[in-house]
Amino acid sequence: MEEKVMLVHGGGGKQTSELIHEVFAKRFRNLYLTEDDAAILPPPASNIAFTTDGFIVSPWKFPGGNIGKLSICGTVNDISCMGARPKYLSCAFVIEEGFPVKSLEEIADAMALTAREAGVSIVAGDTKVAGHGQVDGVFITTTGIGERLPGAHPSGKSARPGDAVIVSGDVGRHGCTILLARGEYGIDAEVTSDCAPLWGMASSVFDVCRDVHVLRDATRGGVGTVLHEIAGQSGVGIRLDASAVPVDPAVAGVCGMLGLEPLYLACEGRLVIFVPKEDAEAVVAELKKSPYGENAAVIGEVTPDEPGRVVMTTELGTQTVLPPPGGELLPRIC
């Protein structure tokens, strides 16, 4: 373990996992603390999904949303990915001295609107203020409680050979949006974050498929990181068809210029779904009915060989191993 916490530890990839395991998980060990998106609690809170997420995105406002909307979506989506209906949220703010109240109101407006869309109530909160220069703008932590659908038990460990791999829309939009919003590359492109609350979409998947094996939302590390995690957790191989991965042309253009792989750019409104192959068509058709799912597509399949690896068939027909998630591409993406 390195001696200091580095930005790469916050990237959502391998180093984040190591830090969490070495420093926190080892010490906090208990039956309910798992690698899934939320904990599922025993009685008296049985069938309750419980999860938390901190948001430190910079800039706090970006095309398609702001930190407030993001803070509701992130936690709503983690609960949704456990097959649970999001019900209650708490939110805790740390605000920098001097932050404009008008901006805080804009953030709270977005939170209220998104909570309404997602069908959740914000029932508890906390507000702290740190001195100028002791926190950059506003950080928000949301924590959520959801009610699990009977019979739903998706898990990163449940991918099986023969599963179809589905994404609910084009990949990498949130990461690309934040990258451009920082203005560091001097690139001007029309890209909007995919940030959205996904319970409506997630629940519709359970409506048409009785046996959803894996349901995850791709956040910090993008769809590529999620696929690597699932391949590892389930001990299976994943074969991706590069030409099937939906990428917005503007995102593809930015990635081309900067040499980035869209599969590793953050999403904030995209589901990664593993279902038995025979259900795939119905699931994609259902996803396309959602306002957030028009670009839903089957992008690959699960194989018994090469467990733990993600192999991509390129557009030229060659096979290439999708490299494991690298270091921190961009800090403070969410």
Next chain:
Amino acid sequence: MEEKVMLVHGGGGKQTSELIHEVFAKRFRNLYLTEDDAAILPPPASNIAFTTDGFIVSPWKFPGGNIGKLSICGTVNDISCMGARPKYLSCAFVIEEGFPVKSLEEIADAMALTAREAGVSIVAGDTKVAGHGQVDGVFITTTGIGERLPGAHPSGKSARPGDAVIVSGDVGRHGCTILLARGEYGIDAEVTSDCAPLWGMASSVFDVCRDVHVLRDATRGGVGTVLHEIAGQSGVGIRLDASAVPVDPAVAGVCGMLGLEPLYLACEGRLVIFVPKEDAEAVVAELKKSPYGENAAVIGEVTPDEPGRVVMTTELGTQTVLPPPGGELLPRIC
């Protein structure tokens, strides 16, 4: 409303309430969002208490604890004050790039130890890293779920004339400790934070008193702020006996030198309890059995006159109105 968020908005007093009301509560309004320490949820999560708290204390380590211990105690105590047994916690970290991993381990050790003492499991977490200078050290947000005791329904609105006002120990220790730990005043005194998990103590109060009217933990604004809030919420007067308020001699000495009122210094391990006068003696006796309650005392009573005010009988026998909580005494106290 002022145009910028100021440190005083984080002080836990009147300005904090105003900011929360004007910016957040107005927008997030729902049945379960109240002014109490935690939300009580309806079915399917019925009798569940749910609360969140952000911790940004500076310095992160102080005599009697560190930000990790504090982050467990704060949320455990808020749940306890709803008459609910703390069961599950989540924790979200924002860590500054360059923060020593050893220090993070020390924080996690304290969290694990305190969680064990409090009987809670940490079941969900999140880790973000912000760049050097974008967050000062480590901030932690904990969120908790507790199971309410049958028949327990303490509330800041339930104080009644004739109630005895009890504190579970000497006041102002945490605030005084942080103040000295910053070293800004050049005062050297042996003061240790009262930071402690209070469920054991809180549950014992319910054991000996069937009708606990109010149970609160005094945090940011100290016991004085809590008393003002209760007087306002319940529409009653509170009469305090200054000579009965337990204050550690070292804390009293520091307060004397700096002209501070210990009743307005933060506590992190003190309950404020309102029970019918006839139960007061039994409650104090029970509190004294706890390792955190040796200085428990009745410090006043509830009166029907002067609703909303806290009147103090001084050690000289004169009557004085305890001034309402002022601005921010000391930022980043918890």
